[in-house]
Amino acid sequence: MYHSYFGLKEAPFSIAVNPRYLFMSARHRDALAHLLYGVGVGGGFILLTGEVGTGKTTVNRSLLEQIPDNTDIALILNPALNAIELLATVCDELGIDYDSGEQSLKALTDKLHQFLLSNYANGRNTVLLIDEAQHLQFEVLEQIRLLTNLETNTKKLLQIILVGQPELRTLLHKPELRQLAQRITARYQLKPLNLAETDAYIRHRLQVAGLPANQTLFPKKVVKGIHTVSRGVPRIINVLCDRMLLGTYGKNKTIVDRAMLKQAITEVMGEEDDIELHAAKNFWPIIASLVAAMFIASAWWMWPKPSEAPSPVAPAVVAAPEIKEPTIAPAPVTAEPLWINNEQQAINELLTALNLESTKPSIDCNKKDYSSPRCERLTVKTWQELMAYNRPVVLSLITPAKMQAYATLVAMDNQQATVQQGSITSDIPLSRIGEIWTGDFILIWSPPPGYTEPFSEEYSGPMVQWLAQQFAELDGQDSLLAEGSFNSALMQRIKIFQKNNQLLDDGVVGLKTLLKLNERLGNAKALVIDNTAVEG
Template sequence: MYEPFFGLDSSPFGLTPNPRFLFRSRVHHEILSLLLYGVTTSKGIMLLLGDVGTGKTTLCRALLRELPAEAESVLVLNPHLSETELVGAILDDLGLERSGSTRGELMTVLSQHLLAAGGQGKSVVVVVDEAQHMSVEALEQVRILSTLEAPDRKLLQIVLAGQPELEAKLVRPELRQLNQRIGIRCRLRPLAERETFRYVEHRLRAAGLGGSLPFTWAATARIHRYSGGVPRVINLVCDRALSTAFAGRQRNVDVDTVKAAIRSLEGRPPLARQVGRIVVAAAVGAVVVVGITLGLGRTWRTGGFVPHASSSVLAATPTPAPAPEPNSAPVTATVAVPAPPPPTVSLHPRRRLLAELIALWTLQSPPRSDMAAWPALADGVIDIERVADRYQLIATRLPRLTAAELRAIGLPALLELNGAQEPSVLLVRRIAGDTVTLVDGTGTELRYQLDELDSKLVRAEAWVLWRNLDQLPVNGARSMTPATVLTVALRLHKLGHLEMPIPHLYDARLVEAVRAFQRSTGLRDDGVLGPRTTLALSRVVASA
């Protein structure tokens, strides 16, 4: 209904678990990486816990999408199954024919298939959603399924996703064997306030928003306070707020619009009707009080009640003459002259171009009031890393950059030309083929060929702003965690540079895959996942 009005191509805040709208906060990414790690290392049973509305189902669907192409997957959405029905549902989802109807016969079919798949290097993954509703008998069947294994690994990987009640159920004595077999435990938590802002922005961008965000920061903060950071509640409030704004033909969603949306969700009447009812009630009360007072016709005085004086008596009461005003000097009125508007301060080229670089990501220019408050270093120079962090971006500094590396990275950048060159700051807006489009501090566009740009980059350094949605390693000097290694390996596998099985250490196979990726983008193939390679990988993955 409101989608065309706000320039959207789909509903951004639907309640269906669409992996397209998955917002990868740090917690979401860590959980997804951990589950992928568990699947690829054959951990057997994994547990995903999260309260109502925190996004467990969406994360499970994203997990199935992230699995290697060779993996077979099953998603069980009905937890109210008996032991036999659970095995039958897995066979049906795998496309296997049921040979018999008893649980033993169905288990034989499944076991044969798992052995054949394992022999071909394939993984079979079963995800059970809303697992807190499973019976004790069905959960015991999950344990039995986990015993299907080869000498070196589990043949079936099972993810149990459920609410915290599932954890309480697993500590029962009759389920202690299952509880002991859980190799990985994850817990989804509500979003923080800053993550709520990024969540709202992410879903709007995924739905096709190309301009500035309709929600003000204050409105998003109000949404967070009401929702407690629970994504499902955030979706409900945002959807109703956009509908309310559309009904009033408002392009911006402010705090008042959000409050009206919350009242609507709670079934409370709009504020105007509430105020109207209060006014009517107050008026009725006042009439009643006046009526009672007039009906009594008496006023309290010392000694008891006495009748009211009539209006004629009141009219005959002489009005005292006003006291003569003392002589005084005439008053001179002072008219306030409005202060002249503050002079427009021209922006430093570095600040102006940094604002334009940020706008390329956020699709809206930072207000001058925000730019004036940007943090600075001790020498007064803008702290680009902290400024970028304010806009949920990462700033990576690249010294001694070449034009070929700039093209391989493929992201807009701020160039600082150290030396006597003029201009001293340039924005790399785009690179198309061998043509580079630059912008100087006055807003003038300049075009160069790549080979011409190399002469300007001899003593230059670049700042690249980017969004690390895939949680790639930001600092190449730090050792990578197993989850980060897995993330990089899966991305290289999807790009066709790494064969199965997925390595879990930065071994020789992964080094060779990094080299293959570097060669494909024109970077120096040293096999090191440094800043340049990470930036190029983030751009390729985002556009894949």
């Protein structure tokens, strides 16, 4: 195979489902958040739709891996069933015994109702997930709606997740199904990857397959062409990339070029090799036929059990240069006009950058203060750790003359930092400023009212409801997962949020979790504008 030619351990763009290659884009995380929210709230329907090949299986897999332990789930993979067959399949999935002579709607519904009541009494939840739900017959959809009538005085006993192509949304808009549509508590339309996500997706698969971080196989212009042709559909990206690597190997080249891209388009799409022509056409019919065979390869029975599945691998970020401690003979650094000799002056610059000028007299970074905004003195070892906080900060510096200095950092990327003093800003390479940065910095943030220290599931008080309100806003939902005290739904949502944002998923709500939550809600100025760690 070609993979060893490029220094890879295996072919990175196989169409077979492999959990090691799991890639969760921002929109996939948004979709997962909506599904988890719906499962946490309980009762009614959850709807996930998306075009062929956009990653619905990826989201479903992640849901199954992260669903609470006290949940029993029934998977319907072939919805081309009548109502009796559907109920029988649900009973089979949940391990409900019934006699072959009992296969009537009433008998099967009674058996299911007894099971749901028993599960509820034992503190367990029950979920029914139907894939390819756009193929459900009208009569079957009506029967599914009736299943949500199984309830106690306070809670519906069955949560139903419908997953399908966009035709499912059209089907549910029919007047005859308005009762079902009104019971949908969470819905999400999964869209294809954008250009930046396509680039991250390709790099992610290559790096999982063993490509060194400093090696490039797909130049930017080729990635742009791939995105144009594939419309951001992961399965089509896989097929195109696999064909291009094979062709590049056959020509003894080391980097994919546009000629190889055009050849792959012709071979895969069966069209003329004109990228602009493809951009103007509708490829969904072609995509549907192309991935029909692929779908079999991605059957759900191949999925690993939750205990066996690895954690989703986050898109790779270019490693930032490591911070170097000042040495006796540091490399020459030209004196910068934006270095500030006085710490308080640098903090005032930071407050100005954060539009907090009115708080200047009240902030004292030398005292432990629980007011808002609050000052935090922190230390990291690498630029990448600093970028994870994603807030403008004051950097502590030691100049070549062994003098203490400060810089107000207002923006940065993987190559350079932007520092500010008054109305003047300057872009400085990270490698240059890293020569004199000690790793210490000052961060100013606005904690929620009443927050004093990190808290977790043992805590009960107003912060719980506040946190539930933030997640409800983030997920676009009206109902809260919790109010006065923690429950399993809120704790699970916190851990998912932490995991998707590359934080320690321990359920402890502290500085990093609160900063990231404010960032996702758009309530804070970001340090790194192009941040790939996005979660819904």
